[in-house]
Amino acid sequence: MADKELTCKDCGNTFVFTEGEQAFYKEKGFENEPQRCPDCRKSRKAQNNRGGRDFRR
Numbered sequence: 001m002a003d004k005e006l007t008c009k010d011c012g013n014t015f016v017f018t019e020g021e022q023a024f025y026k027e028k029g030f031e032n033e034p035q036r037c038p039d040c041r042k043s044r045k046a047q048n049n050r051g052g053r054d055f056r057r
């Protein structure tokens with residue numbers, strides 16, 4: 001295995017899918033390569049966590 005360069009679906013930047021991450025994905029049984037760079041993944045996660053449900057109280 002070697003590091004792989006992928007293109008982010010959201011921002012179009014290239015990012016590195018490292019050997020270690022590839023091994024992690026394999027271990028978890030993920031068939032797909034990541035579609036987004038770490039930055040976009042992070043911001044999506046932050047958005048999900050916000051939820052918006054209790055926002056207005």
Ligand SMILES: [Zn+2]
Pocket residue numbers: 008009010011012013036037038039040041
């Ligand atoms: Zn991105």
